[in-house]
Amino acid sequence: MSAISILNATKIYQLKGTSDKAINNLSYEFEYNKLYVIMGHSGSGKSTLIQCLGLLDELNEGKVFIDNNDTSKLSEKEKNKIRNSKIGFIFQNYYLNNTMRAYENVMLPMLINKNYNNKDIKKISKEMLSEVGLSERVNHYPKELSGGEQQRVAIARALANEPDIILADEPTGNLDEENEIYILEKLRSLANEGKCVIVVSHNAIVKKYSDVVINMKKGKFEDLII
Amino acid sequence: MRLKYYLFLTVKNFLHKKINILNVCLLTLVITMTIVSLSFSKTFFRFIDNIINGNMNHNVIIVKRVDSIEKLKKSLSDNKSVVYVENYNSFNQYVTANNNFELELIGISDNYLEILYGQNLNNTLEEKVLICPSKFYLGANPEEYDKNFLRNLKSGKEYLNDLINIKSEGYDENYKIIGIYDVDKYTYGEYNVCFTKKENIDEIYMNYVMELKTICEEENTICSESSFKQAVVIVDNIENVTEVEEQINNLGYITSRKSKVNTDGIDFLTFTLLLISISIFIVTFIILLISNNKFLQYNKKNNLIYKTIGYDTKILLKINYLEAIMLSIISFVIATILCFIIYFILFYNFSAEIKLQMPISVSILSIILSIMLTLGVSLLSTYLAIKNNKSIIGEFSDVEI
Numbered sequence: 001m002s003a004i005s006i007l008n009a010t011k012i013y014q015l016k017g018t019s020d021k022a023i024n025n026l027s028y029e030f031e032y033n034k035l036y037v038i039m040g041h042s043g044s045g046k047s048t049l050i051q052c053l054g055l056l057d058e059l060n061e062g063k064v065f066i067d068n069n070d071t072s073k074l075s076e077k078e079k080n081k082i083r084n085s086k087i088g089f090i091f092q093n094y095y096l097n098n099t100m101r102a103y104e105n106v107m108l109p110m111l112i113n114k115n116y117n118n119k120d121i122k123k124i125s126k127e128m129l130s131e132v133g134l135s136e137r138v139n140h141y142p143k144e145l146s147g148g149e150q151q152r153v154a155i156a157r158a159l160a161n162e163p164d165i166i167l168a169d170e171p172t173g174n175l176d177e178e179n180e181i182y183i184l185e186k187l188r189s190l191a192n193e194g195k196c197v198i199v200v201s202h203n204a205i206v207k208k209y210s211d212v213v214i215n216m217k218k219g220k221f222e223d224l225i226i
Numbered sequence: 227m228r229l230k231y232y233l234f235l236t237v238k239n240f241l242h243k244k245i246n247i248l249n250v251c252l253l254t255l256v257i258t259m260t261i262v263s264l265s266f267s268k269t270f271f272r273f274i275d276n277i278i279n280g281n282m283n284h285n286v287i288i289v290k291r292v293d294s295i296e297k298l299k300k301s302l303s304d305n306k307s308v309v310y311v312e313n314y315n316s317f318n319q320y321v322t323a324n325n326n327f328e329l330e331l332i333g334i335s336d337n338y339l340e341i342l343y344g345q346n347l348n349n350t351l352e353e354k355v356l357i358c359p360s361k362f363y364l365g366a367n368p369e370e371y372d373k374n375f376l377r378n379l380k381s382g383k384e385y386l387n388d389l390i391n392i393k394s395e396g397y398d399e400n401y402k403i404i405g406i407y408d409v410d411k412y413t414y415g416e417y418n419v420c421f422t423k424k425e426n427i428d429e430i431y432m433n434y435v436m437e438l439k440t441i442c443e444e445e446n447t448i449c450s451e452s453s454f455k456q457a458v459v460i461v462d463n464i465e466n467v468t469e470v471e472e473q474i475n476n477l478g479y480i481t482s483r484k485s486k487v488n489t490d491g492i493d494f495l496t497f498t499l500l501l502i503s504i505s506i507f508i509v510t511f512i513i514l515l516i517s518n519n520k521f522l523q524y525n526k527k528n529n530l531i532y533k534t535i536g537y538d539t540k541i542l543l544k545i546n547y548l549e550a551i552m553l554s555i556i557s558f559v560i561a562t563i564l565c566f567i568i569y570f571i572l573f574y575n576f577s578a579e580i581k582l583q584m585p586i587s588v589s590i591l592s593i594i595l596s597i598m599l600t601l602g603v604s605l606l607s608t609y610l611a612i613k614n615n616k617s618i619i620g621e622f623s624d625v626e627i
Contacts, residue, residue, distance in 0.1 A: 056534060077538055084536025095531050099242035109535040111231045118230075141242075157535070 001068060002029035003165050003196035004053055009062035011048050011219075022048035023059070024219035032164065035191035036198045037206045040216035046200045047169055049216070053198065054087050054167045055079045066165070084109055088158030092170035094150040096142040102129055102153045103138040109160045128156035132186065148179025155186060166190055166197045172206070184209045227541055236548040245524045246553060252517035253557030254564065256510045257596040261565045263506040264592030267499055274492055278464055282332075283485035285461045287471050288314065290480040292457040301477050302459065307470055310334060310460035315431045316424050317458040321394045323418075327364045329392070330419045331356075333427030334460075345405045347423055354401045356390065356420045358382050359409035363417040379417070382406045396433035401426075458484075514603045521550070521604070522611045529612065542612050550604040558597050 011023040022045040030036055030053075038046045051057040053064060055071060064071045066082060074082070083089075096105050106125035110116045116124065129138050132152035142150050151171060158166060168187060172180040180203075188209040191197040199206055207213050213225040240246055278284060292298055295313050302308045316333055323329045334347075345357045360382045382403075389400045401422065409417055459474065461467045464487070471481050529542050537545075569588065 080533075080536045080538045082536075083534065089534050095527070095534070097239075097528050097531055099238050099528075104238065108532070111235075112227050112537060112541065 001032070002065070003032045003067065004198075005029040005065045005068075006049075006053065006059075007063045007065065009049075009052065009059050009064070011045070011052055011057070012060045021045075021219045023052065026062070026220060028214075028221065030165075030196050030198055032196045033191060033194050034196060034211040035188055035209060036196075036212045036214060037210040038198065038200045038214045038216055039202055039206075040222075041202070044216045045219040046216045048219075050167050050169050050198060050200050054089060054165075055083055056089075084112060085161050086163050087165045087167060088161070088163040090151070090154050090158050090166065090168035090171045092173035094142070094147075094154040096150055096153055096157075098142050101139050101141055102134060102145065102149075102156075105142070105153055106156045106160050108157060113161055125156070125160065128160055129153065131159075132156050133182075146179075147174050148176065148182065151175060151179065151183055152186075155183065159190075164195055166195055168197070168199045170201055171199060172201065172203060180205065232541075232544055232548055235545050236552060239525070239528060239545070240549050240552050243524060245520055249517050249521050249553055250557050250560065252513050253553060253600055254561045256513050256517070257558055257561035257600060258564050258568075259506050259510050260596035260599065261561065261589070261592045262568060263503050264595065265565075265589045267503055268589040268592070270495070270499055274496070278487050278492075281485065282460070284464050284483075284487055285467060286484035287459040287461065287467065287474065288482045288484055289457040289459055289474055290482070291455050292479065293455065295457055298457055298459075298474075298477075298479070302470075302473070305470060305473060307462050307466035308459060309462045310458070312424065312458055314456035314458045316427050319394060319427050319430045319434070321392045321397075321430065323393075324391050325393070327362065328418055331392070331427060331430070332419060332421050333424040334421055345407055345421070347404075347421065350404055352402060352404075353423065354399055354426065355404045356401045356422050357405035357407060358385065358390075358403050358420040359417055360406050361409045361417050382409070392430075394430045394434055396437040397430050510599070511603070514600065515607070518550075518604050518607045521553070522546075522607065525549070539612060543609065546608045546612060547605055550608055551601065554597065554600045554604060557600065561596070562593070 005028060007027050009023050009026045010021060013020045013022055024045075026049070038049065040046045048057065052059050055064065059072075066086060071079065071082070097108070100108075103122065103125045106128050107121050110121045110124065126135075126138050129135060129152075132155055134149060134152055134156070137145060137149060140149075142153065145153065151174075155171075166187065171187070172183050175183065184206060187197050187199060191211065199210070207225075215222040215225075289298065292313075295311070299311045302311055312333075318330055318332045321329050321331055347355055347357060362380045362382055362385065364378045364380055383406055385403050386406055387403065389402055392399055392401050403420075459470065461470045467483070471483075474481050525546060529546070532542055532545070565588070
């Protein structure tokens with residue numbers, strides 16, 4: 001069973017009277033237990049693709065399937081639920097809430113998940129941070145953490161609700177080599193645990209940790225290296 | 227999501243955002259400006275209203291060369307606006323009270339007093355009775371507001387049911403004060419005006435005339451009797467005074483006003499005040515929009531984070547609403563304290579004259595209006611900002627990291 005798939009997907013951006021196809025009639029199936037790297041130059045459509053896969057943006061044409069379920073017919077509320085429980089997002093700029101401590105940022109996805117009670121949420125979020133090596137930094141605010149540490153907090157937040165799909169957009173883009181390796185190893189281990197991990201990157205080192213490398217150009221998959 | 231989580235997110239966002247200090251300052255300014263400007267308007271309009279409607283002198287027309295008061299009364303009997311027609315000398319007399327202060331006694335024994343002041347001299351069989359103001363000025367001249375003004379001002383209630391000695395030329399009697407009227411409400415700035423029965427005024431006047439005649443005879447001089455020929459007409463409402471005056475003029479009488487309102491001056495002041503209020507309102511509205519825009523811009527990043535991890539629009543609205551409400555309430559509390567400080571600074575620095583003539587009225591409406599305006603604008607713009615942002619990712623490029 002594919003974790004996430006697209007069928008005849010097209011995404012067009014309208015800019016000052018001209019239209020730009022960021023995704024051009026693309027079809028592909030992403031499977032569990034694998035780490036995918038989508039590579040390509042800026043403007044090749046890789047970030048747009050990951051955003052459409054994560055239901056953050058809508059396609060103009062085509063469909064996104066999650067666990068073989070068509071998401072195009074889902075309501076906004078149902079899509080929110082999928083984003084909360086099924087998908088974990090990691091961004092280049094971390095996108096942490098600066099007004100909250102590290103563990104409070106990790107708590108955020110769990111606050112709207114009815115499976116957790118108040119005590120669990122706090123405990124789990126601290127455990128998640130321990131898992132990414134931040135047990136000593138749980139009470140720190142994002143601005144008191146280094147870039148690598150912030151990205152680890154973002155990973156802990158992405159994993160808080162135990163999602164099956166991890167979507168990472170340039171997750172190591174702002175990190176030094178040591179942190180880069182730590183993050184990539186973490187993503188690799190998540191794929192090994194059975195999750196579907198899709199990483200967008202233009203950094204060649206990511207290939208080393210991947211099962212499938214996809215090169216993207218002008219909204220299309222140019223070649224696949226398995 | 228549980229209420230405590232909403233509160234957790236709201237308080238966290240609120241306390242750790244430096245921009246909120248600026249927003250609180252701006253909103254405090256907005257609310258303070260609204261309360262101060264509307265309270266000032268209320269104070270001014272109350273002052274104007276009291277000047278115009280509270281002072282009976284504006285309703286009084288003096289009619290000259292009246293040969294027969296009965297003829298004048300008959301001519302005006304059909305006009306329902308006319309509530310009192312009498313010889314001028316039966317209307318008022320200036321006397322000395324308790325040997326130390328001046329009083330103006332007005333002799334009205336019909337229903338006019340009851341209409342205007344809710345008092346009635348006919349409730350008692352006693353003849354020598356007075357209805358006096360809630361404040362007496364015991365200084366030499368009530369028109370002069372000097373630094374001893376407040377010290378010389380005494381409460382009329384202290385004199386209630388007391389006997390007060392009234393002296394005039396050839397006249398010396400004790401009067402009992404049987405009622406008090408609110409001086410600030412009815413005879414604005416005229417502190418020593420008491421009402422008594424018409425017969426008492428006649429008596430005081432006759433004694434005065436007898437004394438005058440004696441003086442005239444002793445000194446062998448000609449005493450004018452022109453004052454005998456004057457009458458006083460009181461109109462129920464200031465708006466009807468002009469119409470009544472025209473009617474009297476058409477009857478062939480010459481008239482003058484006891485006191486004339488400067489309507490042009492009041493109109494100018496009203497217009498100026500209205501202009502200032504509108505300007506303040508526009509400035510207030512602009513500041514409110516700027517503050518709210520900053521608030522929403524700053525919240526944009528967090529809203530996008532929440533959306534990404536699956537928070538729906540309803541939750542986002544609630545989080546932002548709660549923060550906007552918290553911001554408004556804190557600003558409102560600070561503004562209210564600020565307004566009270568401004569009020570007390572003004573109160574202690576104003577001269578006694580201004581304080582008494584124009585007591586500051588804090589407008590409750592302005593307080594309600596300011597909080598409603600602040601909340602309304604912030605809630606509405608929050609709603610529009612969140613509802614209109616359908617696409618999540620397109621906005622990430624705009625936000626400050």
